[in-house]
Amino acid sequence: MTTTMTTTAGGPASTGASSWPAVGIRVLDTGTGRVAVVLLLRDASGKVYTEGAGRPARALLRCEGRREPRWWAEVGDLRSVR
Numbered sequence: 001m002t003t004t005m006t007t008t009a010g011g012p013a014s015t016g017a018s019s020w021p022a023v024g025i026r027v028l029d030t031g032t033g034r035v036a037v038v039l040l041l042r043d044a045s046g047k048v049y050t051e052g053a054g055r056p057a058r059a060l061l062r063c064e065g066r067r068e069p070r071w072w073a074e075v076g077d078l079r080s081v082r
Contacts, residue, residue, distance in 0.1 A: 021059055021078055023051055029061060031077040036061035038078075039070065 021027055021038050028035055041049045041056035049056070058072045 026081040027078040028081050029073045035064045035081055
């Protein structure tokens with residue numbers, strides 16, 4: 001879970017408490033347009049994480065609401081969904 005605080009400009013400022021994204025959160029993969037849940041994270045060296053990763057490069061996703069194969073997506077293509 002990332003902790004945020006509000007800046008004087010009204011926008012969120014991350015305190016750096018954890019990495020983005022995190023396992024278990026819902027995201028929009030802008031590359032495919034699908035909403036999914038993050039299952040695993042992988043860093044640039046290929047190491048796989050079941051929890052937070054310092055600098056994840058890719059995320060293994062499971063499509064929400066449909067039975068489709070899981071896929072790896074670039075972290076830069078993911079947006080948080082509530």
